[in-house]
Amino acid sequence: MNATLRRYIVFTLAAVFLLPLLLGCGSEHHFIKSTSFKGPNSIVITFAGPVDEKWATNIANFRVNEKTDPDIYLPVSNISLSPDRMTLTITLDEKLNQTSTHSLFMKGIISEGRDLGSALVNVKKFYFGYLLSILIGAMIINNFVFTKYLGLCVFFGTSKKKPTAIGMGITFTIVIVVSAMMSWFLYQFVLKPFRLDFLQIVVFIGLVSLSVQAVDTILRKVNPVLFKSFGVYLVLVIANCIIIAVPLILADNEYNAVESLMLALGAGLGFLIALFLMSSVRERLELADVPPTFRGLPIAFILGGLFALSFLGFSGMSLF
Amino acid sequence: MKARKKTNSQLFFNGILKENPIFRLALSMCPAVGISTSVMNGILLGVAVLFVQVFSSCTISAIKNYIHPRIRIPTYTLTIATWVTVIDLMLAAFVPAAYKEMGIFVKLIVAFAIITMRLETFACKNPVGPSFWDGVGMGLGFTFGMVALGLVRELLGMGTILGYDVLGFRPLLFFVLPAAGFFCVGLMMAVFNYMEIVYNRRRKAL
Amino acid sequence: MKEILRIIIGLTISCLVAAVVMGSVFAITDRAKKHNEHVKVQETMLGLLGYGKANPPPSELRFATIYRYILNENGNIRLGYMLPVFENGRETFEFMIVTPDGDFVEKLPLKIEPDAASEGPERETALKSALKRSTIFSFADSSIVALKGKDRIAYLLPSEFPGFKTFIKVMLALDARFSVIGLEIMEHEEDPGLGAEIAQPYFKNQFKGKAFDRLKELKVVKEPLPDEYKLALEGKALGKGAVSREEVDALRQKYQGKDIFAITGATISSRAVTDGVINAAKKFSYRLKALEKVIAAQQIAVAF
Structure with a gap:
């Protein structure tokens, strides 16, 4: 017994x-390894390789919005690249509503002088x-x-x-x-x-x-x-x-x-x-x-x- | 079968006091704890249960000779589920505000042990008339229990009865909190127990 | 064998009877339910605008509803607005597609009766026949414009956001300059005695009269609600003659600049409602401006 x-x-x-592990979530763009929320108002993106610093720190290359509101862009206040140029932290003006999925659009990712094209990825809490x-x-x-x-x-x-x-x-x-x-x-x-x-x-x-x-x-x-x-x-x-x-x-x-x-x-x-x-x-x-x-x-x-x-x-x- | 047949009025009062579904039989406790926060809720859910009980009892006792004994229980379930669906749809259509407050509990009448029990022990052995009265008694007994609880909780918690301001202040907000349902039911059962003890003692003394 | 047959026949007959009973009850109640819901929403909308039994609405008052959809055209995200328009003096709907940046994409006529437009499934069938097969669309929200003749008197925004327990559904009324006219809690499942107090006048009326600029900055404070303000919010003493209408207005004026006082023991619910209201108002004002720009450029004869 x-x-x-x-x-x-x-x-x-x-x-x-x-069971949930079997359903692990992948990312939509081959160069982006993972995306996640960090703290109350930041998003962290990990790339598969080092990205161009000039591209990464240009705010105009990034657009963040809640998936249900594609027309309302959330104002980005600061972007910082890690020393190994593989992780990018995007800080927003206001607190993120982390219960809803966010869309992150990156225009023309540049890595080692090559243009890898734009990417639209979803940022959500760990499933x-x-x-x-x-x-x-x-x-x-x-x-x-x-x-x-x-x-x-x-x-x-x-x-x-x-x-x-x-x-x-x-x-x-x-x-x-x-x-x-x-x-x-x-x-x-x-x-x-x-x-x-x-x-x-x-x-x-x-x-x-x-x-x-x-x-x-x-x-x-x-x-x-x-x-x-x-x-x-x-x-x-x-x-x-x-x-x-x-x-x-x-x-x-x-x-x-x-x-x-x-x-x-x-x-x-x-x-x-x-x-x-x-x-x-x-x-x-x-x-x-x-x-x-x-x-x-x-x-x-x-x-x-x-x-x-x-x-x-x-x-x-x-x-x- | 019992030796002496009960009259209709005996059947009726049996459900309300002696075999009160909530306080004596301790069946269908979930709504008694969950949504007895106001008298109105008690009345509405009571009416819903009364409706389901009476119609199911009558249906089963009317068709009892045609039910094959092997499919007795599925037939009961189907009958109850049908009548619950009917009352659920009607409440949703005609009293939407109160229906929302009762939430899932109207649909859960289908799982109330009390209804199946009455079908099994009474309606399938008796003609339509007594089954009807038995159903009414049980339904009213349930309503009575719910209203009694609702009265205590609404008066002590919100200071109102049926939404009308009676006391003008809120004595103990605790009583409308969901957890207080347990305490109220427990105390109410103790009161019923106490009455029984006193009654038995008196009878012995006589 | 014969017994099994009897059982099967018995069960089939009882299922059929049950199905007939349930089906007919559903057919009857479904219409009544829809009608009652419609009446309730109408009453809430009129109530927010200050009309009721004592003060019947004027005949020239009408409501125009804009339905917003999110479209996915082969990976491109678009916004679709279902706009009420006047065409040869008759009111119909037109579907306008814009990019998230607010640039016009295309305009499609919709085959839908104005009465049927309030039903989600009806709109869906109309959209399916108008849009390309490959386009995926999902309903986002609706906003209602209240008009008196040709003047916009209010915007009514049905909105939904997570509360303490489950979702809270509200209807927010803004005037033409996006100041709050009123707030009504439509549905919620908060705890009785605690979070459920959001539906009480002393909480929801605190939003009344807040100007848009003030609303954007609104916070929730954990302070006891002053008694005189509570009475004013409830409008209670009015009938008894203790406080006159002017005094109530004066009190409301006095607390106009204040933040929202949290409900005792339900700060999370209070905050959820406040944030939800701010969000709804902010997003709507932003979208309306973008939408009006496109409408003006395309010269669409909208009915609002």
């Missing part, structure tokens, strides 16, 4: 960290960081249980004992990832193009039931040991409203497949964290002398409130 559990966790974590911020956002900052108040019935039902809590959390994570991805595909490629959005609820709940059934069957055949320990929670998964809330949120936002995966995974892991925290405290609570009127659920709710208050401290936090 413990070994399989550990294997699971390792697999999940490996998937989380490797991996963005994905990670979606994951951690769904997991902790916008934890579905403590800040969105979803999935409470199952949460209070299965958080009495630690093993139950972990079993439920893992089962839930698997099912939510499967069902959220299926719903995302169906929504993007069937419901949206045919303007059938109003069928969301029926379709999503159907897919959830389907994926619960699928996970049930597969687990039973592939790993009966695992099924014995987690099978009982599969029935409960469908009564958890997070599982239907995630597809609905995905439908409302314009996430792509990987971002959707991150959100679903974050929601599942967030539920696992919440269950684990709650069960640790509730196990202790059994030794405490609680007044009879508060015994059982009432005190659990008060505890949940305390957790929610402490999770309020995360709100508005932005990573990367």
Whole structure:
């Protein structure tokens, strides 16, 4: 049980960290190695070779704008070239809005006396960081249980004992990832193009039931040991409203497949964290002398409130 | 089947007090914590749940003889999802402002355990009439719970009831903060528990 | 075998019935929903201009909407403006393409009814038939010009920016010299009791009357909102006779030069709204000047 559990966790974590890396972002011009934001109002460009100093320090050769506003150029105040002439730092007058992608136009790049042509490149935050911020956002900052108040019935039902809590959390994570991805595909490629959005609820709940059934069957055949320990929670998964809330949120936002995966995974892991925290405290609570009127659920709710208050401290936090 | 058949009025009150979905059965807690910040929210979501519960109960009890036992649960889900879609579309069209405030919760009625439970334990075994009353009772019980919570939170948090200024000041802003929902539900459950304890003690004394 | 058949038939029938019920409800509610949304936007626009039930709008008041698109013509970024124009006394739309530097590229007539133009998908089909196949276009924003006869009385800018939690949608009203007439929060999901206070008059009315030059420099200060200013912003004491209209105006005048007072416990939301408003106003004034230059040079009979 413990070994399989550990294997699971390792697999999940490996998937989380490797997937975005596979989608590493390249640059649009062969001579430009990378672009990134630096500080509140600078952009750093790394070239593949040394560039001409005279070209590089001429402000007129550079134009920066937000991608959504191609007609409004942001005023450039200063450009500095590193001693090896490979990295260029463009400083702007005003603070950059780093959540949106910026376009950088470079006119006639000159390197070692050769004209390499103009380049239009996108400057954005590291995509991996963005994905990670979606994951951690769904997991902790916008934890579905403590800040969105979803999935409470199952949460209070299965958080009495630690093993139950972990079993439920893992089962839930698997099912939510499967069902959220299926719903995302169906929504993007069937419901949206045919303007059938109003069928969301029926379709999503159907897919959830389907994926619960699928996970049930597969687990039973592939790993009966695992099924014995987690099978009982599969029935409960469908009564958890997070599982239907995630597809609905995905439908409302314009996430792509990987971002959707991150959100679903974050929601599942967030539920696992919440269950684990709650069960640790509730196990202790059994030794405490609680007044009879508060015994059982009432005190659990008060505890949940305390957790929610402490999770309020995360709100508005932005990573990367 | 129970030995003695309950009358319609008993069914009706059963849902409101003895088996109150929020405080007694502890089902459908998410909206009770999440959006019980005002009385208006409570009433609207309550009406939505009432609508879904009554229509689903009636539908299922009307077609119960035609449902193949193997596809019982999928049929329930389909029925509930259909009625939820109907009420969701109607609220979005006719009360857009309030609908926005309730956010995702209207759509989430589809995952409410209480509705499926009533279909499984009551509507599929009883004729349309009692199912209707059972549905009304459960729906009103839910509405009652939501309104009670909303009343406490709105009055203590904003100093208003249904948007009308009652106190003229805000006693404890804490109560409209989302986290306070947990505390309110916990305290409310404790009150119900207390009432039960006192009631049982009195009965024993008699 | 027979049982499976029965199950399949049962499920098919129930799905069909469900589909009919949902489909018909959708057909009915969709029209009502669109109508209600349209009415709400209209009411907000009139409200920002100071018209309402007590003060009905004059008959010569009309709105002209400019839709802005971003085009990608084989790698060249272009701006596309969908302009309302007068043609033989009738109002239609024309699509004008300019470079980011503000140079005219081309002008295309659009086949779209003025009523249908407010619907995104309708505009899309009209644009698809007018533009080259290879051109990729995406909707950027819309701005509304309010006219009284031939005079522009206001610009109404629907705008959207990230708040503390999710997006905040607002409608900003500027007068002909880009001073703020008013601000209305259309949609937001901020926390009740904290960020949600941005929709309260004591916050959103602080923007009212700020001149464009002042607006550009506007900051958010973490100071308590003075009581007299709050009353003036809410216009509350007006009815009770404690403060007269003149006194309210005088108070508003007094605080005209002030920055925006942050909401207690919601500085981020306050800052998000302030920055969003400044950005919207700045970008619009810049674009309008560039656009007017092109329109004057091309002599387009625009309806605003």
